[in-house]
Amino acid sequence: MNLSIRQLVTFREVMRSGSISQAARTVGRTQPAVSAMIATLEDELGFALFLREHGKLTPTPEARFFLEEAEAILARLERTKETLGRIGTLRSGTLRIACHPAASGFFMPRLLTRFAKDKPGLELALIMRSSGVIEDLIASQQYDIGFAETPVPRASIHQRDYDLECVCVLSQDDPLAAREVLMPADLDGRPMAILFEAHTTATQTEAAFQASGHSFNKYLELRTFLPGLQFVAEGLCIMICDMITAYSHLVQNPGPSGLCIRRFRPRISNSVSILTPGYATPSLVTQAFIADLSQALERMPDEIEKALAAP
Template identity: 50%
Template sequence: MNLSFRQLQAFREVMRTGSVSEAARILGRTQPAASALIANLEGELGLALFRRQRGKLVPTPEARYFLPEAEAILDRLALSTRTMREIGELSQGRLKIACMPAAAPVMMPQLVAEFLDDKPDVRVSLMMRASSVIEEWISSQQYDIGLSETPNPSGALDTEDFRLACVCALPADDPLAHKEDITAADLDGRPMAALQDGHPNLIDTQRAFAVQKARFVQRFELRNFQPAMTLVENGLCACICDPITAAGFIKARPEPRSVVFRRFTPNVELAVSILQPAHRPPSTLATSFAQCLSTELHEIQNLF
């Protein structure tokens, strides 16, 4: 059986109006074309749907039985068409995002809020996880978009990579706060907050101090830089932190702020990437959000 959408439309309008010519007018077709649609439908069903009595078109009992079925099919098609149009217009759908801890408190929720401002029916899963977990989730196609530290090359991942220059976080009343650029030598022997042993950021920071023959004193060992902001705020240390954390602190705190951020030399970078599954085409919604996330990271690159 090969029923068509137009056959069902013609049948429904003839049932509603009792006239092939009127049904043709409503559908924007000629009367012969509408008659052919009805005839083809009857051929597909193997049933007579209408009989002519005294010049009038009279539905058969089979036609009356078939009408609710035809209307249900047409209504379902209309709903599906509308839903897919809304998805194409980014007003419906679901987006699953996984992000690293640096972006979870401020940057990512704020970006999601801005993205959803005109999309009340879009649902979002937003999960904070370690970069290794995010890589696994995206590779296995469990999530649409991830923001993590740059992973090793993988055929299961499409990535857009960024290298973000880290900045020096200082108490606002620190004597060094008046400088535009802070060097490792300026921080010689000062207590510092840094990431855990073996983390690339810690290794690069220690190397930067060694280049300038400055003593690196790690007072606080952390899993991410977010708690470091409170420690710096209380005058307990300085910190060479990623610019995502710094930008989030600036956005979340009104001026005057108790922590200031300055460029740091020698350069210490954080490599981060936007991740998407390589073996599944992204939805229009995911593509649009990934573009917003990319723009945000480019802005953070130029912020300090």
């Protein structure tokens, strides 16, 4: 049996109108073409759908049963068409994001909120996990997008890397705020906030002080930079901070906040990556959000540069 959608639609119109001529006008075909299509449909089914008496069509009991089936198929097809249309315009679908702590408090939720605002049919999931856990979630295809510190490349993950410069955050009342660039010599012996010992920013920062022969005074050890901003604002310490945390603070606090951002040399970098499953093709909605995320990361250094240039 080889039934077509056009046959089903034509049959439905004949049943609704009770007339070949009226059905032909509705479907935009000639009366002979509709008659031929109904005859072909009956041949395919192996039984008559209409009794033809005195120029009139009378549906058989089989035709009434077949109409229910045809309408169910066409309704399902219409729903599928609508769903695919929503997917094609990014108004429907699922988007599952696993995000590392530095970006999960403000940067990622802000970006995702803007993306989803005109997409009410979108199903979202956003979780915060450590970068190592995110790698495994993406490699196993449990999440569509991971945003994490740059991992060692592996075949099961496709990654797009961004090397972001760390900045020096200090109290706006600190005399060092008058300088455009700060170096280990300027911070010699000053209380410092730093991430846990194994973190790449911590090792780079301590190495910079050692190489210059100046004293590094670890005052506060953190898991993420965000809590350190409060200590810095109170003048308790200075912090070499990742760009995402500094950027998030700037956007949330456009006015005076008690903090000042300055460039630090030698350059301390914090590389982050957009991760997607290596053995899966991203959906259209995933691709669209990755484009937004990429643009936000590319714009971020310019926004930080404005803060660095502020008096």
